[in-house]
Amino acid sequence: MTxxxxxxxxxxxxxxxxxxxxxxxxxxVGALIIFTALSDKFLSxxxxxxVARQSVYLVLVSMGQMLVLISGGFDLSxxxxxxxxxxxSALGMVWFAGIFPDAIWLAIAFGACMGFxxxxxxxxxxxxxxAYFEVSPFIMTLGVSSVGAGLALFLTGGxxxxxxxxxxxxxxxxxxxFGIPIPVIIAxxxxxxxxxxxxxTRLGTQVYAVGGNIKAAHLSAINTKRTLMMAYVICALxxxxxxxxxxxxxxxxxxxxxxxxxxxSIAACVIAGVSLRGGIGRxxxxxxxxxxxxxVQNGMNLAQVSSYMQMxxxxxxxxxxxxxxxxxxxxxxxxx
Amino acid sequence: MSAQPLIETKALTKQxxxxxxxxxxxxxxxxxxxxxxxxxxxxxxSTLISMLAGANTPSQGSVVLDGQKAKFDSVADAQKKGxxxxxxxxSLIPTLTVAQNIFLGWEPMKGPFIDHRTMRKxxxxxxxxxxxxxxPNAVTSHLSRAQQQMVEITKAFHGDLKxxxxxxPTASLTDKEVDHLFxxxxxxxxxGVGIIYIxxxxxxxSRIASRVTVLRDGxxxxxxxxxxxxxxxxxxxxxxxxxxxxxxxxxxxxxEILLTVEGLRTAGIHxxxxxxxxxxxxxxxxxxxxGKSRLFRTVMGxxxxxxxxxxxxxxxxxxxxxxxxxxxGIYYLSPDRKAEGLDLAKPSKDNLAINLxxxxxxxxxxxxxxxxxxxxxxxxxxxxxxxxxGYRNKPVSQLSGGNQQKVLFxxxxxxxxxxxxxxxxxxxxxxxxxxxxxxxIKELAESGKAVVVISSDLPEVMNLxxxxxxxxxxxxxxxxxxxxxxxxxxxxxxxxxxxxxx
Numbered sequence: 001m002t003x004x005x006x007x008x009x010x011x012x013x014x015x016x017x018x019x020x021x022x023x024x025x026x027x028x029v030g031a032l033i034i035f036t037a038l039s040d041k042f043l044s045x046x047x048x049x050x051v052a053r054q055s056v057y058l059v060l061v062s063m064g065q066m067l068v069l070i071s072g073g074f075d076l077s078x079x080x081x082x083x084x085x086x087x088x089s090a091l092g093m094v095w096f097a098g099i100f101p102d103a104i105w106l107a108i109a110f111g112a113c114m115g116f117x118x119x120x121x122x123x124x125x126x127x128x129x130x131a132y133f134e135v136s137p138f139i140m141t142l143g144v145s146s147v148g149a150g151l152a153l154f155l156t157g158g159x160x161x162x163x164x165x166x167x168x169x170x171x172x173x174x175x176x177x178f179g180i181p182i183p184v185i186i187a188x189x190x191x192x193x194x195x196x197x198x199x200x201t202r203l204g205t206q207v208y209a210v211g212g213n214i215k216a217a218h219l220s221a222i223n224t225k226r227t228l229m230m231a232y233v234i235c236a237l238x239x240x241x242x243x244x245x246x247x248x249x250x251x252x253x254x255x256x257x258x259x260x261x262x263x264x265s266i267a268a269c270v271i272a273g274v275s276l277r278g279g280i281g282r283x284x285x286x287x288x289x290x291x292x293x294x295x296v297q298n299g300m301n302l303a304q305v306s307s308y309m310q311m312x313x314x315x316x317x318x319x320x321x322x323x324x325x326x327x328x329x330x331x332x333x334x335x336x
Numbered sequence: 337m338s339a340q341p342l343i344e345t346k347a348l349t350k351q352x353x354x355x356x357x358x359x360x361x362x363x364x365x366x367x368x369x370x371x372x373x374x375x376x377x378x379x380x381x382s383t384l385i386s387m388l389a390g391a392n393t394p395s396q397g398s399v400v401l402d403g404q405k406a407k408f409d410s411v412a413d414a415q416k417k418g419x420x421x422x423x424x425x426x427s428l429i430p431t432l433t434v435a436q437n438i439f440l441g442w443e444p445m446k447g448p449f450i451d452h453r454t455m456r457k458x459x460x461x462x463x464x465x466x467x468x469x470x471x472p473n474a475v476t477s478h479l480s481r482a483q484q485q486m487v488e489i490t491k492a493f494h495g496d497l498k499x500x501x502x503x504x505p506t507a508s509l510t511d512k513e514v515d516h517l518f519x520x521x522x523x524x525x526x527x528g529v530g531i532i533y534i535x536x537x538x539x540x541x542s543r544i545a546s547r548v549t550v551l552r553d554g555x556x557x558x559x560x561x562x563x564x565x566x567x568x569x570x571x572x573x574x575x576x577x578x579x580x581x582x583x584x585x586x587x588x589x590x591x592e593i594l595l596t597v598e599g600l601r602t603a604g605i606h607x608x609x610x611x612x613x614x615x616x617x618x619x620x621x622x623x624x625x626x627g628k629s630r631l632f633r634t635v636m637g638x639x640x641x642x643x644x645x646x647x648x649x650x651x652x653x654x655x656x657x658x659x660x661x662x663x664x665g666i667y668y669l670s671p672d673r674k675a676e677g678l679d680l681a682k683p684s685k686d687n688l689a690i691n692l693x694x695x696x697x698x699x700x701x702x703x704x705x706x707x708x709x710x711x712x713x714x715x716x717x718x719x720x721x722x723x724x725x726g727y728r729n730k731p732v733s734q735l736s737g738g739n740q741q742k743v744l745f746x747x748x749x750x751x752x753x754x755x756x757x758x759x760x761x762x763x764x765x766x767x768x769x770x771x772x773x774x775x776x777i778k779e780l781a782e783s784g785k786a787v788v789v790i791s792s793d794l795p796e797v798m799n800l801x802x803x804x805x806x807x808x809x810x811x812x813x814x815x816x817x818x819x820x821x822x823x824x825x826x827x828x829x830x831x832x833x834x835x836x837x838x
Binding site: 199200201202203204205206208209212213215216217218219220221222223275277279280329332333334 | 658662678687690694695734
């Protein structure tokens with residue numbers, strides 16, 4: 001017997017917000033209160049602008065992660081895509097610049113393309129494994145992340161690749177256009193692109209459908225395998241772009257970039273209301289979710305929480321978010 | 337029949353916020369009696385038995401067990417008092433053996449350890465006593481649904497069983513298995529167990545039951561003796577309308593041949609030949625496991641086609657992927673709306689939108705979705721399938737089975753299809769909604785579409801179809817039309833083992 005109970009009371013608006021957008025507003029308010037109390041610098045404009053700039057990288061990766069999560073999987077290999085891109089693109093640029101020392105921008109473009117190619121192959125392998133061989137996304141991307149990280153270390157021997165063209169770091173790491181940092185502009189373009197993709201295109205709609213019920217999607221004329229492949233490839237591509245921006249920022253190709261970003265991006269998505277069961281999630285909320293994670297890290301830094309303790313808190317935050325996600329999904333299904 | 341009822345409810349009422357699920361129902365069950373509870377989905381049957389089974393507590397009224405007022409704290413408490421319920425959803429753990437499942441929570445112990453040997457021996461004895469031919473060491477997931485049901489029933493025999501509640505036990509059983517179950521029910525009757533039996537299959541009632549209580553909208557409409565009633569009268573009591581108002585009269589068009597299947601073969605299907613014509617309803621009947629669903633799932637590319645050709649308007653689509661077959665104009669509605677049909681966490685408009693986005697009905701062929709057009713069309717479809725406005729923005733998981741089915745029906749209007757295949761179109765749907773769904777099928781057929789209705793509900797296929805395929809053991813055992821479509825004929829071909837072709 002189903003009941004369409006109507007609960008009323010003081011908690012009703014809170015429940016409605018929770019069901020609609022998830023746990024993010026509550027976490028955001030909590031974080032703002034706590035960190036403002038702990039440090040008077042926290043709520044300053046300068047600090048918030050700083051957070052916005054730092055959050056670019058996580059925002060980008062989280063959007064890719066979101067795409068895969070909505071398709072019903074998840075991608076633990078985003079960090080590997082970043083590392084591999086960093087190493088491969090740096091090697092490419094250094095090699096090309098060594099042969100044609102005058103064609104700096106060509107060298108940058110060549111290196112970037114190689115980095116993208118490396119990440120696309122990571123995405124393709126993930127996609128083929130998940131879509132065609134039906135390997136669980138957890139195992140598939142965990143395995144691939146080990147393969148990719150190993151390759152990145154192998155290619156560099158564990159030593160950072162230095163000697164990148166100065167123009168690369170100057171432009172993509174520290175450059176500004178109309179006073180706005182270039183990475184921020186790139187992230188903004190990506191956000192608009194992803195928002196349009198998810199809410200306005202047929203392909204985006206198909207990703208939601210596949211994650212919601214893959215069999216129903218199949219019976220609605222959707223090419224489910226191609227959709228899954230696409231999700232993993234786009235995710236790897238966005239991670240790759242992030243890898244390039246980070247490489248430009250550190251001005252060297254490093255195999256240890258992005259080591260914690262898989263966990264952070266999943267946390268950002270789940271906190272932003274992306275369901276781990278797939279089918280549910282919104283770009284604008286994920287951007288806020290990633291911003292929130294960086295905000296918390298920034299707040300903890302200002303409050304002088306040690307980086308080890310930060311790991312503990314971040315993990316706890318993720319678990320908490322998943323628990324709330326579970327509750328929310330049950331509420332959505334039952335209507336209570 | 338003893339004078340004092342075994343179990344009795346007095347003005348039993350269950351009030352949920354905003355919904356009166358059960359309204360002062362008096363019900364009684366004598367020992368050695370089978371008493372049928374009959375009603376549409378949502379009529380209050382489940383609410384009534386959940387209170388007898390201890391899964392729910394009444395708001396008002398009382399339950400009287402053996403002449404004494406009883407109160408059940410939990411399902412376990414009710415079981416201790418001799419009331420056992422076999423719910424529709426099985427409570428078996430698929431990875432455990434039959435013996436382990438039977439003794440789940442009651443494991444015989446030897447010191448601190450489970451005594452597996454005693455457990456197997458006792459499980460074997462229990463199954464033997466009940467006459468179930470099941471190996472206690474078999475892993476449960478390897479059993480058929482009927483066998484699983486038997487294991488479920490065996491679980492009821494730990495304690496002193498007084499009342500057995502069977503919730504739609506025959507919904508997924510073959511006729512042979514049903515016979516077996518009824519033999520067993522009759523044995524239980526002889527032992528003095530009282531049985532509350534919930535089923536939609538009216539034909540079954542006279543075989544085992546003595547009385548029927550009909551519920552509608554949470555209220556008791558009446559209790560009648562089986563001997564003094566008939567099918568039509570019961571349906572009328574249940575729905576409040578006569579049976580010929582349920583199945584519409586459908587005009588047959590004389591359309592062209594759209595789909596031709598020749599020599600189709602796959603695992604479980606042998607050499608099927610048939611055609612589907614526009615403006616006609618083709619019924620497909622057969623027992624569970626006869627391959628009636630598999631045949632059309634193969635046509636749709638959901639099961640690998642081993643041999644044969646499938647042609648849509650002369651175009652070979654034998655090995656095309658499902659999405660291309662849909663684009664050729666064939667749409668298939670899954671029998672399992674939860675697993676294959678709907679995205680449960682989304683509202684109906686999002687579920688309908690998928691088909692509209694993929695189909696060619698709105699927005700042209702571009703990559704961008706015109707949401708205003710899609711949403712407007714989704715609303716039109718919702719109006720057409722009579723989905724109430726208040727349900728459109730709720731996740732479909734919150735809707736009743738009937739409303740979920742309306743959403744599923746809506747999906748077939750999301751693209752331009754010429755053939756629509758309904759696989760079990762009204763499974764778990766109440767009579768009122770059924771009538772509405774049948775009207776949709778009628779309108780489709782009369783507008784010149786070809787409609788295929790695959791169903792285990794024989795009256796449904798017979799009343800809707802212009803022509804029928806009967807399947808037995810993966811063969812098309814008969815193609816019937818006109819006056820040949822009688823129940824005897826169809827049943828004869830259900831068991832046809834020769835696979836005689838037309």
